[in-house]
Amino acid sequence: xxxxxxxxxxxxxxxxxxxxxxxxxxxxxxxxxxxxxxxxxxxxxxxxxxxxxxxxxxxxxxxxxxxxxxxxxxxxxxxxxxxxxxxxxxxxxxxxxxxxxxxxxxxxxxxxxxxxxxxxxxxxxxxxxxxxxxxxxxxxxxxxxxxxxxxxxxxxxxxxxxxxxxxxxxxxxxxxxxxxxxxxx
Numbered sequence: 237x238x239x240x241x242x243x244x245x246x247x248x249x250x251x252x253x254x255x256x257x258x259x260x261x262x263x264x265x266x267x268x269x270x271x272x273x274x275x276x277x278x279x280x281x282x283x284x285x286x287x288x289x290x291x292x293x294x295x296x297x298x299x300x301x302x303x304x305x306x307x308x309x310x311x312x313x314x315x316x317x318x319x320x321x322x323x324x325x326x327x328x329x330x331x332x333x334x335x336x337x338x339x340x341x342x343x344x345x346x347x348x349x350x351x352x353x354x355x356x357x358x359x360x361x362x363x364x365x366x367x368x369x370x371x372x373x374x375x376x377x378x379x380x381x382x383x384x385x386x387x388x389x390x391x392x393x394x395x396x397x398x399x400x401x402x403x404x405x406x407x408x409x410x411x412x413x414x415x416x417x418x419x420x421x
Contacts, residue, residue, distance in 0.1 A: 354384025
């Protein structure tokens with residue numbers, strides 16, 4: 237197979253992902269709102285409730301994002317043959333397998349769960365560069381991971397950690413919305 241042909245099919249697969257998921261913006265926005273909700277729950281209730289809010293809300297990010305996409309005029313997701321869809325699923329499974337590590341950290345200090353989750357989702361977003369063909373995801377994922385590490389190092393509260401994750405995701409989602417193009421019907 238000619239490497240150029242493979243490159244073109246990768247570019248076409250990335251283009252389809254960008255078009256059908258608004259450059260990843262809806263998922264990033266919904267995730268940011270889940271982090272914001274968890275910060276409000278943690279602030280008003282407890283770390284334990286904040287942890288469960290983030291876990292349950294996190295499980296709902298993809299279905300809610302698909303609903304938002306439909307409301308914005310995107311009727312379908314990626315094609316079954318798109319290799320970037322498989323990569324997205326593999327990254328999701330890896331992320332899910334690492335969440336118990338963050339949960340165990342919460343037994344030592346509840347704040348560590350949220351800081352661990354920033355590292356985990358930061359790493360997950362790094363793969364989005366390949367999925368969407370957008371190097372800004374490297375900056376975004378790196379910023380989340382570095383934030384998690386720095387917040388751990390400076391012993392930040394759960395609320396501050398959650399707020400940092402939320403604001404970072406919401407701000408980047410705005411960028412991804414601005415730079416996305418709605419697919420042609």
